[in-house]
Amino acid sequence: MTAADSEPQPLPTVCRTAVWTAEMRADESLAPNPCAIDPWAAEFVTAAGPQGPPPGDAEARAFLHAGVAVRTRYFDDYLIEAVRGGCPQVVLLGAGLDTRAFRLPWPERVDVFEVDLPDLLDFKNRVVAGRVPASARRVTVAADLREAWADALTASGFDPARRTAWLCEGLLAYLEPDEADAVVRTMGEHSPPGSRVGVETATSQGRLSCLRSCRDALSADGAPWRWSLRDPGPWWAERGWRMEQPDPASLPYAAERLAPYLPLLREAGDTGGWLLTGTRCGSG
Template identity: 40%
Template sequence: MNQPRGVGVTAVFVAAARALESARDDRLFNDPWAGEFVRHSGWNPPTDELDDSSRDELATWVAVRTKFLDDFALDSVDTGCGQVVLLGAGLDTRAFRLPWLRQVNVYELDTPDMVDFKAAVLGDTTPEVAVRVVVPVDLREDWPAALRDAGFRSDIPTAWILEGLLLYLPDDAVATLMDGIGKLSAPGSAIGASITNVDPTATMSDAHVVRDTLISREGWLSLLHWNGPEDPVAWFGSHGWRATALPTEELAQRYGRTMPDKSVLTQVRPGVRWLVSAVRNQD
């Protein structure tokens, strides 16, 4: 089995955080595959090397954004979206674990290497309700054509999920991605996204890097490109979407969680991590 590489490594870290949340008695969701992805990746998280605030921050951030986007996906389908698209799906398992009220196509786009790794872990597991459609494609390539070839229909409303994706794309690639989404979005389409305007390259010091991970600090920094807007509502508006943005801390409280007081991501450069839901403006 090929282990995740490059940006794919970050999906393993997110899976580890989802496994931690799933093990809680008061969990916000249950992802029974998350721990399996981590084990098959070959990484044994040495949690004793992370201070409590760093570990709690990552786990809480991932738990909150996962819950928010779970609810977004279900609400969007319940209110008319006929298909769901996960761009940079990574090790997402929403097609399997969400309680879909009706059959819906869930398209998962990611690189062939990530698709192969995920398939090797999942085996012959299939969703009970959703129809899962895997599209192996690099988002720097012609992903709209690959999506259409897989059966996607641009004439029906779509729920798009951009979770932990945009910061790994250069500015021009982010603009191209949003343009592509807009062209494929019928009236009634929606976007759920995680956005941060905290500069990750300024906050990841040597003290925050764990030994024996799947990637070095230099390798991680080389993956990070886009630093999000200070005003995500205005930014989505410039791309033709009417958005609502909530700070992570506010949602954490709503979900019964608390972000650490001294966030390693905001000590160096103040900023906000947002969770956004947006609907397509009517022409």
């Protein structure tokens, strides 16, 4: 890839978490039995240049790698199912260096809107270098999710009257509680009944001892985890979404990758509620 072979591109500090995540996806792509393969991830890492190691000590990084692998596969499957089930548009909130528009085998033509900060999208587009997904219409939407963002989304061609599959991956935990609430309420206001949502919700996982070094490192780097829910289901129900909370042990690939950590998760009461999917309530 031309951009990946050139000099590293400057990247704001606030976007370093996206590069770390891409690095984990690149490593996972080379694993013997990967949860997901992202052929673009290594190119983003190379283009970004040295960012330092992912946050935390070796134990935390191993746990995070397993978690990123599992959540990538989980949300890949969710999005394919949602589009197959009648959602013709996908919105990736806080898209980061997500490449699903390019790499997923979409069952039909779909509009994929990637919403994130302008600097990050500019970097991403330089690496992508103008290439077009095979079976999706990719639209980037420069917006700060801590501010009003819905107008920018609709101005980019998003239709709030059509069913939508939303994804909040690696996003809400970094927002203040009122900001996370505003994002979810805005999402609901632009979702007809039958729309879907996939979300990563910080619960007791954020308090696991093996992640303490990660949490401390992120705080020192200016990206602390600010928001969590002890019981996600009722919170989402109050905002019009019927959620499903799987136990990772019920998913074969997750049980395999998280096996060393399941006792810790169960002890913390966090076997469910970390990765959620849901449906917008109402008829239609």
